[in-house]
Amino acid sequence: MAGGNEINANxxxxxxxLNTWVxxxxxxxxxxxxxxxxxxxxxxxxxxxxxKVPANVTPVNGIISxxxxxxxxxxxVARIYRPAPATAAGSIPIFTDLYQPPSSDTFPxxxxxxxxxxxxxxxxxxxxxxxxxxxxxxxxxxxISVNYRRAPEYKYPCAYDDGWAAxxxxxAEPWLRSGKEGKLRVFLAGDSSGxxxxxxxxxxxxxxxxxxxxxxxxxxxxxxxxRTESEQRLDGKYFVTIQDRDWYWxxxxxxxxxxxxxxxxxxxPNGVRLEGLAFPKSLVIVAGLDLVQDWQLxxxxxxxxxxxxxxxxxxxxxxxxxxxxxxxxxFYEVMEEIKEFVRFNL
Amino acid sequence: MKREHQEAAAGGDRRGGGGGNWYAxxxxxxxxxxxxxxxxxxxxxxxxxxxxxxxxxxxxxQKLEQLEMAMGSSAAANDDALLAHLAFxxxxxxxxxxxNWVDNILSELNAPPPLPQPPPPPPADDPLSLQFDLPxxxxxxYTIGTVDLPDGSPCKPADVDELQPEASTAxxxxxxxxxxxxxxxxxxxxxxxxxKVCSSPPSSTITADAATAxxxxxxxxxxxxxxxxxxxxxxMACAEAVQKENLKAAxxxxxxxxxxxxxxxxxxxxxxxxxxxxLARRIYRPQPPRGMGCSSTVESAALDDMLHHHFYESCPxxxxxxxxxxxxxxxxxxxxxxxxxxxxxxxxxLQWPALLQAxxxxxxxxxxxRLTGIGPPQPDNSDxxxxxxxxxxxxxxxxxxxxxxxGFVAASLADLDPYMLLGPEADGGGVEDDEPEVVAVNSILExxxxxxRPGALEKVLGTIRAVRPVIVTVVExxxxxxxxxxxxxxxxxLHYYSTMFDSLxxxxxxxxxxxxxxxxxxxxxxxxxxxxxxxxxxEGAERTERHETxxxxxxxxxxxxxDSVPIGSNAFKQAxxxxxxxxxxxxxxxxxxxxxxxxxxxxxxxxxxxAWRAAGDPLSTSASCRTASS
Numbered sequence: 001m002a003g004g005n006e007i008n009a010n011x012x013x014x015x016x017x018l019n020t021w022v023x024x025x026x027x028x029x030x031x032x033x034x035x036x037x038x039x040x041x042x043x044x045x046x047x048x049x050x051x052k053v054p055a056n057v058t059p060v061n062g063i064i065s066x067x068x069x070x071x072x073x074x075x076x077v078a079r080i081y082r083p084a085p086a087t088a089a090g091s092i093p094i095f096t097d098l099y100q101p102p103s104s105d106t107f108p109x110x111x112x113x114x115x116x117x118x119x120x121x122x123x124x125x126x127x128x129x130x131x132x133x134x135x136x137x138x139x140x141x142x143x144i145s146v147n148y149r150r151a152p153e154y155k156y157p158c159a160y161d162d163g164w165a166a167x168x169x170x171x172a173e174p175w176l177r178s179g180k181e182g183k184l185r186v187f188l189a190g191d192s193s194g195x196x197x198x199x200x201x202x203x204x205x206x207x208x209x210x211x212x213x214x215x216x217x218x219x220x221x222x223x224x225x226x227r228t229e230s231e232q233r234l235d236g237k238y239f240v241t242i243q244d245r246d247w248y249w250x251x252x253x254x255x256x257x258x259x260x261x262x263x264x265x266x267x268x269p270n271g272v273r274l275e276g277l278a279f280p281k282s283l284v285i286v287a288g289l290d291l292v293q294d295w296q297l298x299x300x301x302x303x304x305x306x307x308x309x310x311x312x313x314x315x316x317x318x319x320x321x322x323x324x325x326x327x328x329x330x331f332y333e334v335m336e337e338i339k340e341f342v343r344f345n346l
Numbered sequence: 347m348k349r350e351h352q353e354a355a356a357g358g359d360r361r362g363g364g365g366g367n368w369y370a371x372x373x374x375x376x377x378x379x380x381x382x383x384x385x386x387x388x389x390x391x392x393x394x395x396x397x398x399x400x401x402x403x404x405x406x407x408q409k410l411e412q413l414e415m416a417m418g419s420s421a422a423a424n425d426d427a428l429l430a431h432l433a434f435x436x437x438x439x440x441x442x443x444x445x446n447w448v449d450n451i452l453s454e455l456n457a458p459p460p461l462p463q464p465p466p467p468p469p470a471d472d473p474l475s476l477q478f479d480l481p482x483x484x485x486x487x488y489t490i491g492t493v494d495l496p497d498g499s500p501c502k503p504a505d506v507d508e509l510q511p512e513a514s515t516a517x518x519x520x521x522x523x524x525x526x527x528x529x530x531x532x533x534x535x536x537x538x539x540x541x542k543v544c545s546s547p548p549s550s551t552i553t554a555d556a557a558t559a560x561x562x563x564x565x566x567x568x569x570x571x572x573x574x575x576x577x578x579x580x581x582m583a584c585a586e587a588v589q590k591e592n593l594k595a596a597x598x599x600x601x602x603x604x605x606x607x608x609x610x611x612x613x614x615x616x617x618x619x620x621x622x623x624x625l626a627r628r629i630y631r632p633q634p635p636r637g638m639g640c641s642s643t644v645e646s647a648a649l650d651d652m653l654h655h656h657f658y659e660s661c662p663x664x665x666x667x668x669x670x671x672x673x674x675x676x677x678x679x680x681x682x683x684x685x686x687x688x689x690x691x692x693x694x695x696l697q698w699p700a701l702l703q704a705x706x707x708x709x710x711x712x713x714x715x716r717l718t719g720i721g722p723p724q725p726d727n728s729d730x731x732x733x734x735x736x737x738x739x740x741x742x743x744x745x746x747x748x749x750x751x752x753g754f755v756a757a758s759l760a761d762l763d764p765y766m767l768l769g770p771e772a773d774g775g776g777v778e779d780d781e782p783e784v785v786a787v788n789s790i791l792e793x794x795x796x797x798x799r800p801g802a803l804e805k806v807l808g809t810i811r812a813v814r815p816v817i818v819t820v821v822e823x824x825x826x827x828x829x830x831x832x833x834x835x836x837x838x839x840l841h842y843y844s845t846m847f848d849s850l851x852x853x854x855x856x857x858x859x860x861x862x863x864x865x866x867x868x869x870x871x872x873x874x875x876x877x878x879x880x881x882x883x884x885e886g887a888e889r890t891e892r893h894e895t896x897x898x899x900x901x902x903x904x905x906x907x908x909d910s911v912p913i914g915s916n917a918f919k920q921a922x923x924x925x926x927x928x929x930x931x932x933x934x935x936x937x938x939x940x941x942x943x944x945x946x947x948x949x950x951x952x953x954x955x956x957a958w959r960a961a962g963d964p965l966s967t968s969a970s971c972r973t974a975s976s
Contacts, residue, residue, distance in 0.1 A: 013407070022398065022407050022444070026410065028414075029410060034433070042433060044915075044919040044923070047922070048438060048919070054564045055562070057563045066565040067566040067567065068566075069567065072852075075932050077566075095579065098567075123949075325390050325391075325394075326390070
């Protein structure tokens with residue numbers, strides 16, 4: 001197997017810039033140390049290794065961030081990112097400034113669910129702080145990054161419940177509304193497990209009559225019992241293995257459930273029908289070297305079949321995590337797609 | 347103003363910018379990414395918290411590949427033991443220093459897993475052999491808990507909460523290389539690795555930048571009710587008026603604040619109360635009542651200690667401080683038979699029972715332990731400092747640790763000189779002549795006071811260096827309450843203490859102490875209130891609560907010739923487990939920050955522990971001292 005691993009390393013090394021390869025390989029190594037064969041997770045080591053950044057109401061590139069305790073019993077915190085409010089020259093924004101609308105025009109609110117396969121990362125992880133700040137610049141948006149409860153300590157449906165709580169919170173904040181009708185123009189976005197969460201929160205929103213302007217799913221995490229062609233072909237080749245995907249699903253899904261559980265496989269045998277539901281438009285971004293792609297494409301097909309608008313952006317040569325570093329065309333072109341999608345559906 | 351300049355330099359104001367600005371900046375970034383930098387760190391990874399020199403990138407990649415292959419082949423062979431060993435037994439340090447982190451894992455990989463039995467005695471002619479057992483770096487054997495001091499001391503009786511250390515029998519950091527070298531060598535190997543971390547920082551400009559960059563101004567909003575926001579707004583408006591010396595307006599607002607505060611509940615009301623009171627003092631400037639924050643009187647020293655103790659009991663911050671500092675001290679003391687701790691703030695000696703116990707349990711037996719406690723002058727010529735020492739001596743006797751103590755009264759740490767700290771015993775001019783004594787200097791929330799007088803900190807750091815400690819443990823509040831502009835200090839302090847007070851409400855003390863829990867909390871609030879008073883109402887030499895942030899302390903220590911000694915994942919894990927003892931403890935978070943550990947409430951770090959050693963000292967006082975003395 002050693003020879004096989006060598007080939008794998010070379011392949012993935014050729015697919016991404018060197019610093020990206022180092023970053024993602026570092027995560028892969030760390031994550032291998034954290035997942036225990038018995039299904040438990042070394043949470044303390046995970047928190048030790050994760051690189052975190054503080055919130056900061058001092059503008060950096062014109063953007064500020066602050067944390068809000070949305071739900072005390074669950075310790076649910078979200079990090080809010082927004083364009084720096086207008087304040088007296090040189091002074092630090094104070095609470096009242098933070099809650100001013102960033103613009104008199106309509107502006108999007110993006111509720112973002114970070115990735116990490118339901119187990120890793122936090123809203124204050126450096127990689128996601130960086131990404132959320134980009135979204136603010138990109139879309140002149142207010143971004144709400146939800147620090148949802150993670151597996152295996154908190155299984156389905158905790159992450160979805162936290163996403164829902166964040167949406168309810170945002171709906172109740174007057175300063176997040178804009179435009180003539182003074183309404184919340186909210187997008188749900190996420191990468192990896194975050195994309196999965198975005199979908200399920202959108203379903204609940206649609207069922208509850210809350211209007212979502214659009215869903216943005218970046219390399220989102222779906223699956224099912226059967227092994228798809230892409231899973232078999234790409235297993236272990238580009239940082240991800242079927243084995244680790246299985247571990248994370250087992251950690252997130254209820255005891256005894258399999259991967260055809262609707263959380264994992266929304267258009268599978270146990271899925272909920274979405275026909276006739278006011279489900280938002282979706283932008284589904286798929287990386288061609290991601291072994292989960294068949295599930296992501298099947299998801300997009302499922303949406304189409306149910307009569308919902310979906311735009312698929314397929315980046316043939318992209319691997320997982322391409323959106324973490326601004327050093328490829330994948331990054332810039334996908335960011336443009338996101339920007340256009342938000343602008344168009346605002 | 348510094349912040350504005352910082353922002354401008356970072357790429358311009360993007361307010362109302364939208365697409366055009368974003369794209370231009372993106373292009374710039376892309377260019378940078380493609381060009382790379384030869385000497386410095388990779389900027390893209392640095393933005394994500396990883397310091398890797400661009401010139402090291404290929405090397406780091408190669409090591410990652412090596413690890414992958416090794417782990418891949420063991421996985422293929424269904425050998426969980428290797429992975430388990432790497433995951434469970436390895437102590438990790440400073441994940442930001444990616445190159446060293448990977449090196450550390452690789453060296454764990456290349457050494458076979460530790461043997462379950464103790465190593466054979468060294469051959470007689472081995473220059474590195476020792477006449478006595480060597481304890482491994484003791485981490486897993488460390489027990490956390492409070493320990494009885496004899497004779498019903500003011501300290502609380504022993505808590506039932508003694509955490510069992512991790513079950514792993516293998517001692518972390520104890521590498522037995524295939525040639526069968528003594529663990530001492532292995533230990534110095536590990537030290538060398540850790541030293542590599544500190545002595546070759548990826549870029550000196552990083553440190554400089556950290557110092558000059560405005561520290562993140564962190565806000566956690568725990569209560570977004572309308573009334574709370576209005577209250578904060580009023581406090582800020584009042585502070586602004588004070589800064590502009592518009593005392594009439596300030597006076598009018600401060601009266602409003604008490605009305606607003608009355609309608610609030612919980613933490614916000616209390617915090618507002620303390621800030622309002624401090625503002626009022628500043629506005630009206632009456633003589634501060636006795637015992638209040640400004641001039642530290644002799645009377646207030648005893649009160650200080652009492653309040654400090656209640657703060658210790660009511661929330662985990664000081665316990666975290668003691669625990670993490672003790673962990674670093676314990677590791678630094680490994681292998682030494684004569685150890686000396688200098689405690690810059692002895693008070694009631696709450697930190698030392700646990701260290702004494704850990705030393706007593708050390709494999710190979712405890713070292714001979716000397717403690718020098720520094721404290722301020724006491725009222726009534728009472729000798730609290732000696733009393734504490736006596737009680738610790740009693741404890742040491744029951745657990746059979748050879749213990750000597752000396753107390754020093756000093757109005758300021760700047761009054762100390764190295765000879766006082768070292769004392770006659772240092773040269774081994776006592777019983778064990780050939781045994782060097784190593785020193786740890788411990789400072790819990792003391793150094794910031796020195797910033798009130800120019801030159802004082804520099805003098806103290808010089809004194810510390812002269813003592814040549816094997817480790818210096820520093821714990822400080824994680825905040826910048828020492829900015830030049832009053833309004834900045836006020837704002838920072840408001841955010842900091844709001845979060846701190848909220849944690850007191852949320853994280854009640856362990857059940858065993860619940861009958862005095864409320865009392866502890868009230869006293870803890872007064873303790874914090876005095877700090878608030880000092881930050882807001884005092885100036886000059888009287889303003890002693892001059893807290894600064896980790897990046898600021900790092901810059902100071904580094905400038906004065908100290909290298910960071912990273913605190914590892916073992917301390918992190920055990921500190922995290924300690925927090926589970928506090929009900930409502932879910933809000934507390936331990937974080938690793940470039941080799942230091944912080945404890946905070948939700949996402950806001952509030953206290954930081956760092957460890958240091960003098961730069962340029964002979965590599966590992968362990969190995970070289972040993973060679974010199976044998």
